[in-house]
Amino acid sequence: MEKIPVAILGATGTVGQKFIYLLENHPTFEIIELVASPRSAGNRYVDACNWKQDSPVNEKIGNLVVKTIDDRLESKILFSGMDASIAGEAETNYANLGHIVISNSKNHRMDKDVPLIIPEVNPDHFDLVKSQPYKGGIITNSNCSSMFIAMVLAPLYKKLGIEWVQVSTMQAISGAGYPGVSAMDILGNIVPFIGGEEDKVETESQKILGKLVNNQIEDAEFVISAHCNRVPVFDGHTENLTIKFKKETTVEEVKDILSNFKGIPQEKNLPFAPKNPIKVFEENDRPQPARDALFDKGMVTSVGRIRVDSIGDIKMTIMGHNTIRGAAGAAILNAETYVALGYLD
Amino acid sequence: MEKIPVAILGATGTVGQKFIYLLENHPTFEIIELVASPRSAGNRYVDACNWKQDSPVNEKIGNLVVKTIDDRLESKILFSGMDASIAGEAETNYANLGHIVISNSKNHRMDKDVPLIIPEVNPDHFDLVKSQPYKGGIITNSNCSSMFIAMVLAPLYKKLGIEWVQVSTMQAISGAGYPGVSAMDILGNIVPFIGGEEDKVETESQKILGKLVNNQIEDAEFVISAHCNRVPVFDGHTENLTIKFKKETTVEEVKDILSNFKGIPQEKNLPFAPKNPIKVFEENDRPQPARDALFDKGMVTSVGRIRVDSIGDIKMTIMGHNTIRGAAGAAILNAETYVALGYLD
Amino acid sequence: MEKIPVAILGATGTVGQKFIYLLENHPTFEIIELVASPRSAGNRYVDACNWKQDSPVNEKIGNLVVKTIDDRLESKILFSGMDASIAGEAETNYANLGHIVISNSKNHRMDKDVPLIIPEVNPDHFDLVKSQPYKGGIITNSNCSSMFIAMVLAPLYKKLGIEWVQVSTMQAISGAGYPGVSAMDILGNIVPFIGGEEDKVETESQKILGKLVNNQIEDAEFVISAHCNRVPVFDGHTENLTIKFKKETTVEEVKDILSNFKGIPQEKNLPFAPKNPIKVFEENDRPQPARDALFDKGMVTSVGRIRVDSIGDIKMTIMGHNTIRGAAGAAILNAETYVALGYLD
């Protein structure tokens, strides 16, 4: 079978590199174009990029000559890891030209006609693309911290209803890109603030868990309150969650709901789909980012310490790989699901 | 003026070393006796101890011959950093013999007749010692994580009343003693569990903020729910707090209450008293353990990011030095206050 | 083809776990027996072991009941990660009973009749096993720090001769096992001492590069002087090397010799053989443990910054994965090579 040609936008950045790293040997997508800033354009990728992954860049990719956003692209699907300072306009332009932009950038996430997708949770939201004014379309995935929260809340919301969620995050440095966080700020330290992050965590899940009615998303109605902290961890965001449900429940029921959760990516056995999107740990000291983030290709949301809470109902700790399931891997699974559902045909 | 002779129990341990380190040059206390395990006993302290502080042990102290718990002591005041496995019985024995045991161990903290003291908060609880069945007495300070919570809640509880408090802690490795946490478990990692810690955090503050009525403490009535995490930070516990008050309030009022809080240690200008027990930061990325833990001798509780919460009323991040204000320094200030209030006479 | 049944000695320890982790899905070896301390014996492995790897233990292995060193084993090949306190006698006993013990322990490494093998370097030393007084045999691999030095020196020694080598190591914490290094000692710190390590580094390479004459190894004659340091890195030992050769050479020649080095594992395309045992970096800031240790299954010795030295002739920085190529992976490749050379038949 012929592979679908794809391009990477923002190819030299942290997320762009991760796209390239993860798509090497992908069974259905083939990278044929790379787009980066004018500074890189015209050079071979291997020369333009300060490659930071743990194996050398694929030779074929390395030899591609980097394009700019002014060049016309041939790929149907564009994976965007562009910087927020330019992603807004550039992605719109690409969509106007007929491309399907699978974006990890924050710019269009909260646009009314842009779906914010977790394919296990709200694949029906892909329909929103049809109402976009573009020849192509824009599809986004959530912020890395929101991803794991929305994934865990989704099946619980459906069965138990949710009143409120309190969350304290302990976020890895890779979430800030490169060079990102200064070592002087984080080595042996905690920074109890990440610009703009609490807003995203407090609003994205409601859209993801929202209902598509008449081509509009009605946000799910519950309150999230977040403390976001940066910690000296390389990959993997850890989050303490306390949840107040609408219905009474038990620790066992919550474990069951989470363990049994599956969606279309699992049904269709997509390449980037984890066997189970949520893994429930019984050990009392898990999940841990350094040990568990890479489980099942880094595409799993790990949950542990599910126990009764004295203010809400249940508290737990969740953790996931912020640059895979929380960014590039999420976008790839979005694209796989979009294709598998026949939207591209 | 003659100094008060004191002994250190558990002198070779982490807390014991910190007592010795902090009491060097103390204006009113003078260490004359050191007690440790039989393995160390009979040796000079400098030979018995694997000293881990950042300046060499004082020569006079280093030459003291280590005693065991079977030896009779001359000191009136004993600072105890003994391991919990033996502190319970040993401290009782010392109190029976007439010593005032200022203990950092957890064993007697929740005993009905043992005061759990923060001298800025509940110095009247010292009166409980009189009802103890001992010739001497036992006085305790709180767990290192509870300390900063109770300090911050105390003035707020008095003015605003409290319904509940949610807390997520990010605790430094020094809290686990030496060797304590394996580097394999914490380097670039988070461990979302600390044995027994959540229980202490959820119960100690209510005793500290309780009312002494008829020689009994009536616990303050509010709920605390805790997530406790170990993080790769050397010293300084950081804690995200969300509080539901009984009365309406504002961010400004909370800042005022915390900034203006003072107690007897400040009034009496005691050696280990910080100028203000609570420091309120306006910068949005503070407090940070690596930058702020040692402020004002490590005796300050730092508070930042005070803001409105959408579930409770106010959320904030607090931080303090876990082995100084949260352990050895707390005990020393307890002793200073006890003496300054004339209880020893 | 039928797989060769193997056992893991010291199965619950750090190296033992790594053996199990790496041998999952091995094409020719199948773990059928696990041996650990009496405390673990009689329990299922999954219950006996504090598993610390980054994916869950294989279910079939997890259900194996752990045996003790007093139990008779069926496996022909035994991989030993036993603690040095018992490995000496136990390995001898197993060899007497007819097993081939592939050991990562230090106890027998310097025995005159025990080969210390790097299969790319001295596979002819396997012949030494024939002169052992056992029905079976003992084969060892080097210390994790010596491994990368010997690997790099081997082809250079052959072509250029060596007078002396100075080395400063920066060794990962995983080299000390679990719990191993206290976080209090290494977080944000350097410990300029590792007990016994400098001795091993200064002597093992000469045996590995030695010549087998009349069933005896004549050590290679050059001097190694080592500084060994522990650093806050999880996996991957980095080593600064300065070398004085017997013949004149150039940076380019050294690069050529190292890049082109291959041995029997490469010729026979063994499962754990890296494509090239040595990778030469041209970037001036490589190799780095966090980026490069896992390259080609963690079986590569990375070399960078090859440049002229003003005291010796050439200096460079080398790096390898201490628990894979420097321990469990090395032992597995030893076993693969031993089998591939027909010694087991």
Added chain:
Amino acid sequence: MEKIPVAILGATGTVGQKFIYLLENHPTFEIIELVASPRSAGNRYVDACNWKQDSPVNEKIGNLVVKTIDDRLESKILFSGMDASIAGEAETNYANLGHIVISNSKNHRMDKDVPLIIPEVNPDHFDLVKSQPYKGGIITNSNCSSMFIAMVLAPLYKKLGIEWVQVSTMQAISGAGYPGVSAMDILGNIVPFIGGEEDKVETESQKILGKLVNNQIEDAEFVISAHCNRVPVFDGHTENLTIKFKKETTVEEVKDILSNFKGIPQEKNLPFAPKNPIKVFEENDRPQPARDALFDKGMVTSVGRIRVDSIGDIKMTIMGHNTIRGAAGAAILNAETYVALGYLD
């Protein structure tokens, strides 16, 4: 006694902040002027600076209005922590205007008529200032890594002569300033390269240990070869040294020479002088940056593991605080010594 008014050049940078932090309460110097980039100029220091020290900036300093390099200064002594991109010309201009520039920047260090001073080692080199073509003068201190090497070599060179020195450094992140090293590059990692550092280490000591003859410095004649590595340590450079002397010696003699070394700062009991410039450790696992860097105001060079070497004569590990004794503190002690020797009169 009236204090000497001083200015800080590059006041908002890492070294500039350290000058301000260290000079608070200085008995003879008083900061009256701060110079920074045009972006900061005209603002109060507290508003212009992203203060990163562990106690708040002094209020009086905080209220000083920042000047630019175009403003005329009143201070006789200027401490320069200016960025190398502008320090060269700016320091020359200030010297022309009659100021004594005590510089931590690298620009003028190797100028023939600029002394590179360690006041315990070569205070006679201050005389070079007289031959400078300026109305004022420029005095420099060495690179942070060179400092500790030169300090240790100085007394050994005098008594034993030196042929060559091999050094491997493990350098703290604070040496790279702020933001400096990305956390993505150094968390749990080693970077075996620091741009320009090996050159400085290999050449500065020979000038410091050189002889002043006819107003010219004849460099000391020995070879230094360096490997420079960046490690995840906050403050404190650790260095493995191997030394070949001209005369035979013993471990004991080397210890004696180093322990007894003193200079003019000690004789004159200057405020920033450590009691002994070199501290020799007997414990085999010291010095360690996290434990020993702040010893005696951070002004000590710590030495441990002095032992016989099999290639050179003696090897050892040395360590010092890179931003205090290796930078701002060094400059302050240079100024104190310059004043104490009467050069300013």
